[in-house]
Amino acid sequence: MGKVFQVLLLSFVFSSCEKDDICDRNTPTTPKVVIEFYDNASPTTLKNITKLKVDAAGFTTQLNFDAVSKITLPLKTFADVSALNLTLNGTDTDNTNDNLDEITFNYTRRTEYVSRACGYKTLFTLDATNPVVLTNDASNWIQNITVTQPNIENENETHVKIYF
Template structure:
């Protein structure tokens, strides 16, 4: 009796795996919706990478954001449900002292294209920055960000830098 049960279970497992399609499992290395890759440079010497310290990045309507410290490159997500994303880049925003925060608001303007990956993985969203007004820096008279340069307007992967920020 035990032998029949074992053979039956083995047969069920074999049929289960045999019926499993390649698209039923989303592999861990599958490309997903890319984030914007931003590098920071010295405004006084634009060829020199410059680390940001105590940088906070948050959407204006969110209560929590991302903190970055002592890095020259960051990755930030864009909204997949709208053609505009506004983010606050807060100098000294990742420390506990809020009195020294300096907020610069950056708006990314883009078109979205949803690309089908597979049945298990679903879709990923690709972003294409607008030709005429890709990124807007709100000027408030106290900007720590001096200028922004778009290097790659097509945000399709995270393998390259899309934007340079000079401060």
């Protein structure tokens, strides 16, 4: 009798589940901004970034990248501005060679329904007049920034190019 009850209970539980009850990991959710790095001396040549630390004021976590020419970074879904600190040599043990550049993304947000299980995602459109701002200091390692795709709706294309 106990086994029959368990089988009936499991049947009921699984029969009440629908496809939308579990968000498939392949379902596109809020996209990150895709950034590619290029050689400033040869602007069509991709260049690997090494020992890059990315963080933001008020956040305790950081992202680390090494030996890559493409990265993805999250933007704030609760504000129209995201200021990120990109520190060259920020992941090595020598703090004297760190070179921090701050870039600010200005954008508008649009919320889009995905499904009952996945909820909503936020899509971004970079500002037409002032999309990405580099805070200038005496030793910027970033030389130039260009926007190649202002609509951040997926991670299948490059949105921003950074030259260094």
